[in-house]
Amino acid sequence: MAGKRQKRRLEVVHPDCAGIDVGGHEHWVAVDPGRCEVSVRCFSGFTDDLQALADWLESLGITQVAMEATGVYWIAPFEVLDARGFEVLLVNSRATRQVSGRKSDVLDCQWIWQLMSHGLLSGAFRPGDAVCTLRAFVRQRSRRIQAQSWCLNHMHKALAQMNVHLGHVVSDLKGKTAMRILRAIVAGERDPWQLATLRDRRLRADEATVARSLHGNWRVEHLFALEQALAHFDFLEQQIGACDRAILSALEALPVRACAPTELATPSRSAHRSAAEQRRLQQALLQVMGVDLSAIPSLGVDTVLVIAGEIGPDLSRFPSQAHFCSWLGLAPPTRISGGKALSGPGTKVNNIAAQALRQAASNARSSRSFIGAAHRARLTRMDTAKAIKATAHQLARLIYAMLTRGQPYVEKGIEAFEATRHDRQLRALQRKARKLGLDLVPAA
Template identity: 45%
Template sequence: MAKKKRKYRKLERSLPVMRANAGGIDIGATEIFVAVPADRDTESVRSFPTFTQDLHALADWLQQCRVDTVAMESTGVYWIPLFQILEARGIEVHLVNAQHVHHVPGRKSDVLDCQWLQYLHSVGLLRASFRPEHAVCEIRSLMRHRENLVQMACVHVQHMQKSLDQMNLQIHHVISDITGVTGLAIVDAIVAGNTNPKELAKLRDHRIKASIETVTKSLVGDYRPEHIFTLKQSLTAYRHYQKLIADCDQEVQQRVEAFQSNDDGPTAAADSSSATSPTAPSFDLHSHLERIFGVDLTAIPGFDVLRIQTIFSELGADMSPFPTDDTFCSWLNVCPKDGTSAGRRIRTPKVKTKNR
């Protein structure tokens, strides 16, 4: 429900109105301020709590005021629930960069943020930030979560290596990957109580380049129970995150398989053999991406499956929002700022932006 009525200063307009039905929303963690055109309600600015039922009440009020487009700043993740509710109601939502709002001159100190947003949006001075379609947003959320899981799994691998170093076991310096077949087999045996270097070296896979003598020497150390305990817990945590990553891969696979293709060919069958990286998904992502884009983008030098998947999950397969390579580079913030004075280029600091 709306809170107690307050009196707010009316904003003086000096530019022609381009969007007569525009609204402005200032989002906070516990309270949201909304401004509508002054002629739509006796109280053109209202505040709402951030509970779900209040977000629906906010949407109802906007529709009662005949507001069909609103502007809001991308404040953390607080904007996402309201964005989705308004989008489902058919209200056009412009998610704007806070820097674009604050750099517009002429604002009075006693004007609320929502009033300023409503005014700038109504006169056409705000540009909506890029947001992909809903299906891509689902995949994006899952892939960002998966990336966090991979990072946390890597942290526990580092903890395992630290425990080995504390016992002066050099096995992770002899083999390339402690989480490979040989590494995990040896670590499993150590946490199970086997500390005999010769017996542990017998777990060496035939593909390991280091000789069995070198592996044996690397497993001679000061086995202490406290370090074996920390090694065991780190191994358990690593495998727990591997299970979470596998579950996340299943969710990603379902959505990627259902994504509309640019190619009329059949849906690719899952094939785990296509994984080229220890952190790659457990299904045949390469074939699905080729089906979606209609072309094998991994043929581009420097682009592997995971990199293409990151691009797809952040942008989708439709690049029409970026008509030129210049606009795309500007969105990525990889182009220099064009500052000139009296016909000469001047040094300008790089604008910090975050699109993820």
């Protein structure tokens, strides 16, 4: 042989970087061994030690830091380092998995530093601090609403144990009739006919039917469970109201984006807000996002609020619609091996904004709009889950276009969809006719 082949090595892309292995009690930090004698140090999770970590990295000239997303333990060091001016990359644990079988905190932080220095890591999307504050309030409100649904389940259970079939004559225990009757029962009323007089006049079931459903055994332990569930429900309703006020304050603290004068879409009804509160929240979202996303059919104010909290108005981190939809987990999977597409689902993505868009897509089934017609057409040729994902993908593309271009949504209508589908079907028939050597002739 003329000579030994030169061994190719990876180039150093980020020389001024560090890797952090995040833990619940301590954080291990690794830097380039050429910068100091001790290139791996351990810092506790206390705030003073986190400040000492930032001081040490500043003294070494570090500008970029990569850390693994571990539970909620990454939040404190992330916020401290981000406030000190470091470029912090939050990395998925799948990207930092060790190749060898060995594992320790020292090896993990050194491996993260090595991957980061060679440019092999990409940071996860995280909106700005002000948007993160809004996101925390929106998520807290969602958890309170979920806890309220658990209280309703407890009420249903207590009524069933007392053989009170109120849930069979009313559609929702949160309605006016059900709440009036439940509060009267907790207050001590037991006469079914007296309780039936509390029914709302819009209830389909008559007073006699409601009275028949309210005959029960009224055992003490079940009444006690019902009373506590109702008290918890009322307490959660107060907390939801407090969350709404905090959300509105967080929206008003965000920068106002320039937007063209537009007429707001009619907001949908809310179980926890009045019409005036819905309109005020919709106006605040318009000022923050720059466009009225609630004008898109099936996107209510609550869905737009989730999108504003999870993503924010700035989508510059996503170069195209394809990147944005891929981050949401709504893009078609590209799993190819041997030149063939692999069957089965792709990587599972847990994204709250994507879940909100899927819920909006499922609601589009009854929408008298272009999106609703497109969704119903998808349901005829594919299963429900795929149709919902495809419609959510369509909504995500609309949101990206509106936020990046600042253009309002223009409704095409069902007629435009039917015309497009008619043209598509005609072209398909013409292709089939040409393959058979035939010509399509329009009827007289």
